[in-house]
Amino acid sequence: MRPLPPLSPSILALCFGLLAPVIQAGPQVPIRLNGQPLQPAWETLAQDRFAAELELTKGTLELGTGEAEHKPLKPFQRHALSAGDRFDFDVVKPGRYRLLVQTGDDANLRLLSSRQSQEPVEQACQPWNGEAVQVPVAGVFEDGQRLRDAYSGNTTIVKDGKVELTPAPGSNGLLLIEAAGGRPERARDWRNATVYFALTDRFANGDPNNDRSYGREPDGAQEIGTFHGGDLKGLTSKLDYLAKLGVDALWISAPYEQIHGWVGGGDKGDFRHYAYHGYYALDYTQLDANMGTEADLRELIKQAHARGIRVLFDVVLNHAGYSTLADMQQFGFGGLRDGMAQYLPERWTAWQPEPYEHLHAYHNLVDYDHPAWSRWWGKDWVRAGIADYPVPPSVLVDPLKGSLAFLPDFRTESETPVRLPEFLRHKQPTRAVERDGYRVRDYLNEWLTTWVREFGVDGFRADTVMHVEPTAWAQLRQQADQARRDWSEANPDDPLAGEPFWMVGEVFGHGPEISDYQSNGFDALINFAFQQEVAGAASDCLVRADKSYGHYASLLADNPGHNFMSYASSHDTSLFSAQHDLERQRGLASALLLSPGAVQIYYGDESARAFGPTGSDPYQGTRSDMNWSEHTKPEIAALIDHWQRIGQFRARHPAIGAGRHQQLSNQPYAFSRVQGNDKVVVVQAGALVNR
Template sequence: MVTGMSATGWAEHVVWWHLHPLSFLGAPRNAPPDGTPAQPRLRNLEPWLDYLVELGCNGLALGPVFASESHGYDTVDHYRVDPRLGTEDDLRRLIDECHRRGVRVLLDGVFNHVGRGFGPFRDVLARGRDSAYTSWFRLSFDGGLDYADFEGHRNLVALNHDEPAVAEYVAGVMRHWLDFGADGWRLDAAYAVPLPFWRDTAGRIPGGWFVGEVIHGDYPAWIRDGGLDSVTQYELWKAIRSSLNDLNFYELSWALQRHDEFSRDFAPMTFAGNHDVTRLASALSDRRHLGLALAVLFTVAGVPSVYAGDEQAFQGVKREAEFGDDDIRPPFPPAPGDLAPYGWPTYRLHEQLIGLRRRHPWLHRARTRPLHLANKQFAYESVSVDGAHRLVVLLNAADHGHDFALDTAPLRTVLSHDGAADATFVPGPGWSILEPV
């Protein structure tokens, strides 16, 4: 039995709007020379706070904001705000403005690896074997200094998570920024870190919500053995996209069975896009399926997250090359009113679906049950844990309409892609969400 349910009750009601601050705010690609005055770019997020609230979100999930060498995931000082984004005062102002609107703030903690300019590693480079920090890293001095890195990226130096001083340092960072006002942490590359390390750091810190970036594997282990509150639900993310592209809803049905197993004990972080993957609008072979993907995201259990720009149907392809994230992490305009007009219908769709979820908070821990399953059509019901509430979701990925002959009590349409009132007939491609009469 997994026993890692979060003590932070607000997590049951949060919907995150997630962004990568350095790219969102148009910061330079590389950190400026030491002594360069900080640029208060974080203040430029303030016009977007009302935008995310109007969208229906009540959480701001920030990518890295701490001093780094380039993209933020090569941290050099976890206690200092990146000068390309501003100062500690600018971060405090942003958190205060969020809290004033009832918006929670999630920070991005990069604790698997650090940049080469990280103070303890600089000391190793300068002093070699005589450094007091040799135990902080996985080093070899045979034939010169060598070190373990993160997935072959030599500018990302892997920390030694068996070293107690590293655990003490990371726990100190987490506590510091939670005390500062942050509400929780996304733990980058949590899958690459031994579970006991998370248990000894995040697992022992009260008052925050901790979600680990986990791509595959035994998700509940990060809760049970790692002491985290949640993990990223990449299995569901993958199934949503590929089931639509392959016209194979059997994959999604299987993934929802797995999702139900996870959701019995914790609420995974669910998403249709994030800062590391091709944009949803570009990933779907048929962009008319975008509404079907979102209907799933907002009607199954979990803690949903919307990647900034996906709600405007931004396009962008992730490339496995240098600067391959540029297309999926573009700079945003100064204010929401400067966005292109073509994206607002997708924004309104997000508003409607998030609003539906707000009216049915039991979806946070819902169970799903398939009612009709074929390659191009899928109907499932989401049911509250106590069985008192339910919604029925109809997905039709075909080009033609489909009448779902469901053996259920009478249903009425509460939301559909075309506003149609016919409860069981769904034009193709399209979706509909129903509830008992």
Template sequence: MKHTFKFIFAALMLIAACKSDQNAEMPASTEPVFDWNNATVYFLLTDRFQNGDQGNDFQVVEGQEAAPFRGFMGGDLQGVTQKIEEGYFTDLGVDAIWTTPVVQNIDGFVDEGTGKSYGFHGYWTKDWTVIEPKLGGEEAFRKFVDAAHSKGIKVIVDVVLNHTGPVTELDPVWPKEWVRTEPQCVYKDEETTVSCTLVKNLPDIRTEDDSTEVTLPEGLVAKWKEEGRYDQEMAELDAFFASTGYPRTPTNYIIKWLTDFVTEFGVDGFRVDTAKHVEASVWKKLWEQAKLAFERYKKQHPETRYDGSEFYMVGEVYGYGAGGGQMYDYGDSKVNFFDNGFNSLINFGYKYDANETMQAFHEKYDSILSGDLNGKYILNYLSSHDDGSPWDKDRSKTYEAANRLLLSQGGAQIYYGDETGRSLTVAAEGDAVLRSPMNWEDITSRDSTKMLLEHWQKIGKFRHLHPAVGAGKHQTLSAEPYVFSRTYAASEDIVVVGLGLAKGAKTLPVDATIADGTVLKDHYSQTTAKVKNGKIEIDTPFDLVLLSK
């Protein structure tokens, strides 16, 4: 990347880094204990979130206009930073922001049958060493990360190692030593899922060979020389390979480039795209280098706001469901991605489980997370950028979506606009229907949107304050009305939640460990009540309560 060269000598200080001053890494006493299974992760498409600088907007060539919602629409890193500084994420109880990839993408367009499409989403890499100028560039990314950290918000960057961008008139194919262009994946077994291209025109990085060295693509070398940074990039590569002892394979070049996000900016985690399409051992190596870089960065930047969490790596193993335990089944083989660098996986089964009754739903996840996945993290979602069947596609269950997602055990992924009812059915083709611009105007112009956002904010802040919500032990206290408790032993945090309650006066049981006379606060109505005979009587105009000491 374009940054000041640093000797990789610091990599040799891993032992000292791992034994870093615990007091420097612990959060302030006013901060809640952090646990990734209680994290609220806000996932946004940078180009669709907020336009903070019109000066970097993409200028479309006449006759090359994108199909609806398939081109750049102006969102950038400056816009995300603005919303951080305004307190939007803090008010929502967000613990981490996950951005789509921010590396420089291809210049041209492709048409896969849904109209002209550009790389606004970030998954079509042209150069792993450059932050996409249309999203604001390197300085804007640095300010974004720093702004998030100043608010106690972690940054997760989406990373791609599986493929380059498509081939276009402006973007030639990478050398055959780097990529394959066939066969296309047919998903019959592990080989036909890994050693193949996802789609016809998406060159697949040759990740299977960990010994044959390759030279850099001539086009990339020429680009770096034209930009005046060839010597710097080569010096950094030489230092990286000298310190690691890795051969100069395509995989290892990209691992160096991806971990620069940690080395240079101090990002807290990676969301790994297309994880099941790459040999699992590759991810373990990426994790090892990212972890080293993260510990180095924290030692070198003691002023930055970090807690004691290790580097976070969550995988998109498409089709993985938490109900299946730790293993992913390719058909002819099973792979444990948790044993290969991932401390978390996206839970694709969650939206199906969310169709169960609240009681069955929560008891199922308590069983899952106290069983084979005990000590592991998952990330649940109800809608996403490439899942064409979201749980609430027509946005008719937006309040229930908040209740389910934010009160579930396991990490919660909010997809931008879940909290404001952003449309998932705009007039477009394919996954573009899921990628409309954030509906900021609705918040100020529609009372219904403002009320919905307030609902998400109340539950989100409650979750943020109480690790018991997502990472605690679940106990059903009453089936009708539905009341449960969660207990997080590490910080002695206890919450009691009631759903589907009567509006007005209501009586509900509390956890047996909460003594009579204890005053509990309902974080939804901001009222308090005292425990008497193991129960609490409270009068609020709402059908849910969020209780804690």
């Protein structure tokens, strides 16, 4: 085969060539304190994300060298970063701060106040000698009251405002103290939710017959971006496992129909990247065949509800999936460049690059100015920069109308009524119906809330929230609330009928603080600060989390209705187990599960799931297969048991997530959480090792 004609990199980028930003050695952001330059050591968090610790005295911190008007730098808030910007921050409280910088197409920065670990490390993490400890509990429990350590099951009596207990072997020096005896029913509180995020395709394979739907194939190599077989039946089969972890909400990757084919993966196009993760939607009204059937979804939700577990869908309002050779051929949209058909096999998706090419080279075959692109989503639906479609601006210029990673950006702000996209008008099967007067967001909201009305989905985790207009999110929430009421009325015997809908949003880099997003439909936002500020240090010993715990609990107590969801690992940041040893993975259980506010376990946090093959995309390795085969290993079984004990304790006590926090002693470290008549005391006698 002779070489294909070249296509310029700029055109590749315009036509969703998935070109990654240039990787820098570190962010080029000049930093000065009171006019003196600072040269911090940068930590690489991911391909284009960096962090630096700053020890600041009183004065003025300056970031950037722009000559334009200086912008105020607000702690914990995300600030877009472009050439010529300059930010000023008045340092009123001296101390340690953390600067997070993201480069590339979505460049931004965020300044955090590091509240944890003000004490020297050698004082913060004292080793435990294995002996009994005395703990002050006055003001929480009364003299003569019998208490129980939920970890070991041992009991004791309060005497002179104190109790004496010995932490169980393998507990990491923990005492989880609660009132002994009967446990009255307590109202569930989303501030105490334990959400388990399972990337469905990588979690459990319940039906191998659906593994190769739509002609999807394994690549026979590392299977970095292919479908691995996880499905809804697999999730259902593991609900008892999740219940033992104390999980009361299951967040699953978007199960609706994704693009059928692949795009070139990573910067180097070194693997076939399918939509196994659920973020490349094709038809919002159908389940993806790899996920299973509608009967499978109904059974998952029925069985989850029977165990008190809510089911959350991951939803995307910002963008559709890429075009692929498979979908172009099947649905008849787009077109090839003159003479290029001879380079395609009968099944276009089976195309192979030449040895001197990579997988991005398939764009050389495609004519992105062909008039038949109107048969795809259409110019009234998305910005894509092809044919006569609108060209999306840079997300730095306009985060609402810009294109993320060259994905086709839905025109959710448009007030113009639109017809169904042509490919959906002819696609079978689909439930997409032409609606008079519907705008883009009206269709999307109807499609997404139908899963609530018809199947009883309990909530949404909303993707890329900052890149969609707040009014669109508010409309989605309003319609979801009505859909939830309709479902409850039609299913009065379901254990969770009558419960309100819940929606948590991903605003990248957001911390636990209040923001306007929660006035536009969101019950909570993901707390990115926990991963950076708390998880690693507190996994050594909990005392390092106390300042953050106090701050989190105060935010909740002082702001009724406020919530956030903390995490330590995720699919698009990093995997805790890839950076820490098994002992810290045990410590993470207490650091995360005893944190105020909702928390999210990423599948395998509890079993030290390993980082997987990643190619030229550093995030793919965070999405490895769940390590079920390792669960019988003694060290992994013990780790899971440790997570289960703490998770069950959290599940019994809404005060852990929603109560007021008070430190009771420093050595041993002890704190109380109190919400009404629900009271607990947590003690860590000391770290097993002195780190």
